[in-house]
Amino acid sequence: MNPVAWQRFLQLPMPSRHDVDWRHLDLRALRLERVEKRTQPARVTFRGQPPTGVIFGKLSGHRTEANRFLGKAIAWENRHKFVALHEALWEDGAVVLVPKNCRVTDPLEIHYELPNHDSAAFPRTLIVLEPGAEATVVQKYTGAPSLQAGATELFVQPGAHLHYISLHQLAPTSFDFLIKRARVAQDAEIDWVIGMFGAALGRYDIECEMEGRGGSSFMYGVGLGAGQEQLAQFTHQHHRSGDTTSDLLFKNVLRDRAVSSYTGTIRVEKNCNGTNAYQSNRNLVLSREVQCDTRPVLEIESNQLRCTHGATVGRLDDNQMFYLRSRGLNEAQARQILIEAFLEPVLARIRVDTVRREFEELIRQKIIR
C-alpha cells in the first residue's frame, strides 16, 4: 500500500452532486467500507506473439524495466478520490514495452477478468513504445466486481506509432473508474478507440499530452448506457508543444433511464503555435428518460492555432426511419441500421477485424436487442 495516497483517499470527501464534475452522478450505491480488505487481483490473460525483445506480461515480473515509467504519465496527487484509491492499493497489472524501431505486427491483447461480487480491483497497465516502434495493443476489462479503480499509462516515444483499443464492459452493478493518459512525443502518433460498454457508474478520464512537434493523437470513443447506468467521460487534450494535432470524437448511445455526462477539455499552453485541436461529442438518445449532458472546456494560451469543438444530443431521425421503412425494413431493423450508422465513424477506426466484430456484437446485445 502507498500510505501517502491512502491518506489522500481517506481525506478526500465522497464526491457529491455539489461537485461540478459529479453533479449528474449518483454514488450512493457505492460501498467503500473495508475496501482495502476486499481487494482481489484481476486475472490477467495475454494473447499475441510479440517478437523477441518485447516485454509483454505481468507488471510484477518486470518491475525493474517498468519503474522508469510508472507514475510518469499520471500524477495522482491532484486527482479525484478514486485515482488516489488506485494509487494507494494497486499491486499488479500488465506491461507492454516495445524496444526501439521494433514493429509488432500481431495485436497484443491484455484481458483483465475482474473478480466478481463484493470485491475491488486496482489494475495498473503500462504501455511503452520506444522511438520508432509500432504496435497494436488491445485492453479488455470484464467481470462483476463491486469496484474497479484502474489506470493505464501510455508512452509513445519519438516517431513511434501506437494503435490502442480499450474495451470496458462490467456488470450493471459495478463501479468503474479508469484513468488513461498518453504522453505523445515528437512525430509520434496514437490512435485510440475506447469502448465504454457498461457499469452501474463508469467514469473514464482519457487524456493525451502532446509534448513533441509533429505528434498526433486521434482519440475515438463509443459509450453505451442502458437501464439506469451512469456514464461519465472526461477527456483532456493537453498541448504542451506547438505543431501538434489532437483529434477527438466520442459517440454515445443511451437508452432507458441511462445518464451520461461528457466533459472535454482542450488545453493549449503558451508558445504552442501551430496546434490543431478538434473535439466532437455526439449523443444519440433513444428514450425520453435519458439524461445527457455535454460540456466543452477550452483553455487556450497561444494565438496561432486551429481549434474547433462541437456537441450534439439527438434522437433517431424520423425522416430516415420513414425512408428505411418505406423500403420494407421493419422498425427494429431500421433502428439497428441507423444506430450502427451513427457509430460507424468510430468503429471504422478499429483496425483489428476480430475486435471490431466484438464491438459490433456487444453493441447489438446491449442497445439493439
Add this chain to the structure above:
Amino acid sequence: MTDTFEIRDLHVSVEDKPILKGVNLVVPKGQVHALMGPNGSGKSTLANTILGHPKYTVTRGDIRMKGESILEWDTDERARRGLFLAFQYPCEVPGVRVSNFLRMACNARAGRELDVMEFYEKLEEKMKKLDMDERWVKRYLNEGFSGGEKKRNEILQMLMLEPEFAVMDETDSGLDIDALKIVAHGVNELRGPNIGILIITHYERILRYIQPDAVHILVDGRIVKSGDADLATHLEQHGYDWITKEVVA
C-alpha cells in the same frame, strides 16, 4: 378489378388542416398514370399518405391494393407487399452503404435471405441500365449525392425491389435532360403487365419520354379532370390557370 391500386374518396389532413378532400383514382396493373397539378394541390401529400407517413392522417376514405385496404398496414408492410415510393427528396443516411441497404431491402421484400451472388449480378445489371458505375454502391446512402444522383438511386431501388405498384413523386424535378432520359429509360424498362405506376409531376416534360395511359389533374385536394396523354400536352401549352377557372366556374 382486383389487380388494381385504388384510392377511394380519400381525405387527408396534416396537423388538422385538410389537404386532400376526396381523391378517387384507379391504377390497374399494366398501366402508367400521371397525376399533375400546381404547387400546393396536394400531390406530395398523396404520395406520402400512400406509404403511411406518420405526419399525414387519413380522415375518410380508403386506399386499396388488389382489393385489400392498406390503411392498417405499417409503412414497411406496405413496402414488403409491393408498394414503392420514389421520394421527391430522398434523405441522406450517412454510415449506410447503398449495397448493404439494398440487400436488406431486397431480403425484406422477398421475405427470405437471397443468394448473395444472385443479388450482386442483378444489381450490376440494373446499374448498367441506369448508367451507374460500381463505385456507386460503396457510397453512403444518398450522402453527398447530387439531386440527379439521388433520383437515379431511387429508380435503382425501384428496379431492384420490383414493386407491384409504384408512385414516383416529382422524380423529374431538378433533373437535366440527360438524367431525365436515363430515369425514363429505367421506368420504361420496368413497365409491363406486372406493375402499375403513378407518376406525380408538375411538368409535362417527363411524359414525353414515358407515355402515360391516363392523366389526372389534382387541384386543391381533388382530381378535377382526367383524360389521355393529350391532356398533359394541353396543360403544357396553357398552364394550370384555365383548369382552375373551369373548376371554379
